[in-house]
Every structure is written in C-alpha cells, then in structure tokens.
Amino acid sequence: MPTVQETVFRNSALQEIEEISAAPLALDDIWRGIEADQFLPHFQPKVNLRGMELAGVEALMRWQHPERGLLSPGAFLPVIADNFLFDELTAVMLEKSIAQSRRWQNDKVNVPVSVNLSPDLLRDTGIAERIEAKALRHGLPPHRLIIEVPEAAIAHDIAESLDNLVRLRVKGFGLAIDDFGTGHCDRNQLERIPASEMKIDRLMLAGAGQRPALKALLQQAIELARDLNLNSVAEGVESQEEWDLVNELGCDMAQGYFIARPMAGDDLLTWLHAWTSDPFV
Numbered sequence: 001m002p003t004v005q006e007t008v009f010r011n012s013a014l015q016e017i018e019e020i021s022a023a024p025l026a027l028d029d030i031w032r033g034i035e036a037d038q039f040l041p042h043f044q045p046k047v048n049l050r051g052m053e054l055a056g057v058e059a060l061m062r063w064q065h066p067e068r069g070l071l072s073p074g075a076f077l078p079v080i081a082d083n084f085l086f087d088e089l090t091a092v093m094l095e096k097s098i099a100q101s102r103r104w105q106n107d108k109v110n111v112p113v114s115v116n117l118s119p120d121l122l123r124d125t126g127i128a129e130r131i132e133a134k135a136l137r138h139g140l141p142p143h144r145l146i147i148e149v150p151e152a153a154i155a156h157d158i159a160e161s162l163d164n165l166v167r168l169r170v171k172g173f174g175l176a177i178d179d180f181g182t183g184h185c186d187r188n189q190l191e192r193i194p195a196s197e198m199k200i201d202r203l204m205l206a207g208a209g210q211r212p213a214l215k216a217l218l219q220q221a222i223e224l225a226r227d228l229n230l231n232s233v234a235e236g237v238e239s240q241e242e243w244d245l246v247n248e249l250g251c252d253m254a255q256g257y258f259i260a261r262p263m264a265g266d267d268l269l270t271w272l273h274a275w276t277s278d279p280f281v
C-alpha cells in the first residue's frame with residue numbers, strides 16, 4: 001500500500017503530466033506544423049449502397065504532431081480563429097489530396113476525391129481558377145475532384161458564394177452540399193446551387209430507425225436530393241441497421257465507420273482489396 005504522501009505525490013505528478021499533454025495548442029504551434037509539413041489528409045471511403053463498390057473518398061485533415069501523435073481536427077480547429085490559417089490548411093489539403101488521387105490513378109483506382117472548402121475561400125474570387133490550376137498541374141481531370149461546402153455556409157453567404165460555385169461546376173468539378181440538415185437552406189436556395197451531390201448529416205440518421213418522425217425527415221432529404229438531381233450520400237453510417245435504413249429509403253451512397261474509418265492514403269488499396277472480397281469484415 002502506498003502511503004498517503006506517496007499517493008498525493010503520485011497524483012500530483014500525474015496531474016502535471018495531464019496538464020502538459022492537455023496544454024492548449026497555440027496558433028504559433030499550428031504555423032510551425034504547417035512549415036514542418038505535418039498536416040496531411042486521411043481518406044474515408046464512400047460506397048454505392050446498391051452495388052457496394054467504392055464511389056469516392058473524402059479527405060479529412062490530420063496533424064502528424066511530433067509529440068502528441070496523429071491529431072484530428074477537433075484537437076486543433078478550435079484554435080484556428082484565424083481564417084487565413086484555415087485557408088492555408090485547405091490549400092495543403094487540396095494539394096496533397098490531388099497528388100494522392102493522381103497516385104491512385106496509377107493503381108487503377110479512379111474515384112473522385114472530395115475536399116472540404118473553408119468558409120472564407122467560398123467567397124474568395126479566384127478560388128475556382130486556383131483549384132483548376134492545381135488539378136491541371138497534377139493532370140487530374142476535374143470530375144475527379146469534388147468540392148464540399150457546408151449547407152450552413154451556403155445559406156449564410158449565397159449571394160457572395162454563388163459565383164464561385166457556378167465557376168467550379170462550369171469547369172467540371174463536382175460540388176457537394178455538406179452536412180445537409182444542419183444549415184437551413186430553403187428549397188429556392190438549393191435550386192440555385194449547381195451542386196452534384198448532397199451529403200446528409202449524421203444528425204438526420206441517428207435515431208431515425210427508432211423514431212418515425214425522424215425517419216420521415218430523412219426520407220424527405222433523400223427525396224429532395226433526387227428531385228434536385230443530386231447524388232445523395234448518407235454520412236456517418238455506423239451500423240448494419242443504419243445501412244439498411246438508408247438503402248431502403250433510396251439513398252445512393254453511404255460513408256461512415258460501418259464501412260471504414262478514415263485512413264492514410266497508402267492504406268486505401270489494402271482496404272479496397274479486403275472490401276471487394278469481403279465487405280463488412
């Protein structure tokens with residue numbers, strides 16, 4: 001049995017370790033991380049509900065931190081009040097996702113990669129041309145890149161962002177309305193957006209199997225996507241039950257932990273071989 005003093009000492013030492021590891025990240029740390037090239041995309045597969053084949057991947061930001069390990073956006077995005085920094089990170093994500101997509105093409109994996117656009121870039125004149133230049137430089141056809149924009153950002157800024165969205169679509173890029181169900185776009189706004197895909201937020205899926213009112217809302221969202229001629233994607237599918245539900249409601253694609261967690265670009269081929277021979281194992 002440790003003495004009381006030993007226990008107190010040990011607890012305070014533990015507390016100190018916790019304080020060190022929980023020390024808040026500062027903006028400076030993030031800048032240093034960008035300079036040291038520590039930010040990279042991981043990729044989460046999106047599959048067709050009917051044929052179950054791979055339909056695309058979404059690039060999700062990660063920070064390979066030298067001491068803290070692999071960090072998810074939840075650990076560092078709250079620090080980024082600074083939009084300039086967010087735009088820098090988005091540029092890194094675009095560049096690395098396009099380069100990775102080009103490498104997959106060499107392995108005959110020809111699916112679009114989706115990249116989330118930071119809200120400010122949506123209003124940045126010239127963003128469509130810069131994205132086009134990046135794709136051209138890597139030899140990536142535009143239909144193999146999908147730009148994801150949250151519904152809330154579109155609802156908020158439609159006047160300023162519409163020009164960019166139209167330019168991206170005219171150039172042939174895909175355009176996804178992300179986190180649908182959380183942003184309150186009305187139908188009139190949605191009809192003006194030249195999107196190719198609607199990603200239905202997990203919030204609309206969670207509990208829909210048990211509660212008819214939620215299921216009806218989910219069904220409405222999927223039918224709205226079909227009405228607007230958009231591919232529908234159920235986000236955050238976590239179980240067989242949820243897979244069956246969105247499939248029954250006529251959704252086109254699914255993404256979520258039930259299918260695969262986000263993974264390093266180099267791991268996609270291994271995952272794909274396993275998925276193709278035996279899904280859901």
Ligand code: G
Nearest residue numbers: 060116178179235236237238255256257258
């Ligand atoms: O906003 P956007 O839809 O781009 O964010 C996707 C986020 O959802 C990522 O952070 C990803 O890690 C997370 N995610 C992916 N699949 C699942 C899932 O099945 N369940 C939950 N709860 N989150 C998921």
Ligand code: MN
Nearest residue numbers: 058116148178
């Ligand atoms: Mn997204």
